[in-house]
Amino acid sequence: MLSDEHLAILPAYLKDSDSLYLTITDLEGNYTYVNDFFARKFSYIYENFIGTPFSQSVYQGDVELCNQTACFCITNPTKNKTIDIRKPDKEGEDFVWTRWQFSAFLDKQGNILGILCIGSDVTERYKANTKLLDYAKKIDLVIDNITDGFFVLDNQFRFVRINPIVKHTLKASEHEILGKNIFDVVPQSIVVGCKEPFEEAIATNESAHFDLEAYEWGRWFSVNAYPSPTGLSVLFQDRTELIITLEKVRLQNEKFREITHLQSHKVRQPVASILGLLSLIKQEKMNKEVSELFLLLEISALKLDDVVHQIVKIATEEEMLSKKL
Numbered sequence: 001m002l003s004d005e006h007l008a009i010l011p012a013y014l015k016d017s018d019s020l021y022l023t024i025t026d027l028e029g030n031y032t033y034v035n036d037f038f039a040r041k042f043s044y045i046y047e048n049f050i051g052t053p054f055s056q057s058v059y060q061g062d063v064e065l066c067n068q069t070a071c072f073c074i075t076n077p078t079k080n081k082t083i084d085i086r087k088p089d090k091e092g093e094d095f096v097w098t099r100w101q102f103s104a105f106l107d108k109q110g111n112i113l114g115i116l117c118i119g120s121d122v123t124e125r126y127k128a129n130t131k132l133l134d135y136a137k138k139i140d141l142v143i144d145n146i147t148d149g150f151f152v153l154d155n156q157f158r159f160v161r162i163n164p165i166v167k168h169t170l171k172a173s174e175h176e177i178l179g180k181n182i183f184d185v186v187p188q189s190i191v192v193g194c195k196e197p198f199e200e201a202i203a204t205n206e207s208a209h210f211d212l213e214a215y216e217w218g219r220w221f222s223v224n225a226y227p228s229p230t231g232l233s234v235l236f237q238d239r240t241e242l243i244i245t246l247e248k249v250r251l252q253n254e255k256f257r258e259i260t261h262l263q264s265h266k267v268r269q270p271v272a273s274i275l276g277l278l279s280l281i282k283q284e285k286m287n288k289e290v291s292e293l294f295l296l297l298e299i300s301a302l303k304l305d306d307v308v309h310q311i312v313k314i315a316t317e318e319e320m321l322s323k324k325l
Contacts, residue, residue: 001050002033006113014118021098021119024105025054027074029067032114041121044090059086059095069102070115077104077112084122097126149238154231155202157182169238187216194223198234201227211239274301 002024014022014035021038025031031049039049045057055063062085069081080103086095098119105116143150143163152161159166159178170177170185183191193212201208208225220243224235 002113006107007033009107019120021100021117023049023054023117023119024114025070025117026114027112029054029070038119042087045088057087059088062086073102073104073115074112077106077110079103084126085119095123096121097123149236150234151182152231152233153182153198157198157232160231187214189213189215197223198225198232201225201232 010022010033014020017035018037020035021041022033022035023031023038024033030051030053032051034049042049042057046052049057054066058066065083066085069083072081073079080101082099082101085098085100087098089096099122100117100119103116104112105114107113143161146163147165149165149169150161150163151159151166154160158181162174162177167174167177172185177185183195186194190212193210193214197208197210200206205227207227209223211220211222213220219238219240222237222239226233226235
């Protein structure tokens, strides 16, 4: 226990504080003083802390850290050191997180009497930081698993965050990309396509949406850039396969139009002429044998005309379906 002489050395605002803990341990690690605020807060550990070892009021995993910090203060009596220490909570199911500043407790002659510790409860701050870190990890997990490319640029257009799609697209490691200016690591066609929209997005604080062709890679991309006070968050999607598919559909539509035109004008016109001639010939008298041959010819011409109609109809329907797709 501290003598009145040594107790008088302690500042009154610490002894009487309702927000800061104040403890002193001797060089063997036993409490020689605790202020009322500390005693009330941790009364479920000891009714009277004086003479008890500090190690019994600290999570066992942090005892060695406390000993190391005390040794530092003893060998460096003019310096202090701050550490976070866990203490068991009242229910014994969780921790009370505390932050402490350790320093050597000296008498008026400069002799070391023990270790003086000034602490505060940082449990809520720790829990909030833990939740924030958990939330950040979840965001990172989502970003790393989305199928689109995602990256964050600072206001100087330097990479500060990328997902695996970016590394795959640039064929470079995270170490080779982070911190680099985007316009120094992408092909010139992307520089030309992105520089103005990115600069305008930051200048106007409005998002930018555009498509571009990276002809050096033979790829097409759609890009969405969203400004923030610290830079740009960018999502991009490789649309190469879609562009190729649409081009195939366009060429197919052209073929359908050619087929439709061919059947409508190049094939059906002669068929229509044949049917017209047959209609005129029917008006002439014919013997039975010729009449039977004529009938077969007329039936074949009508079937051919029907086939042409069906081909034109199917080609037209396929073209319309392709346009919808």
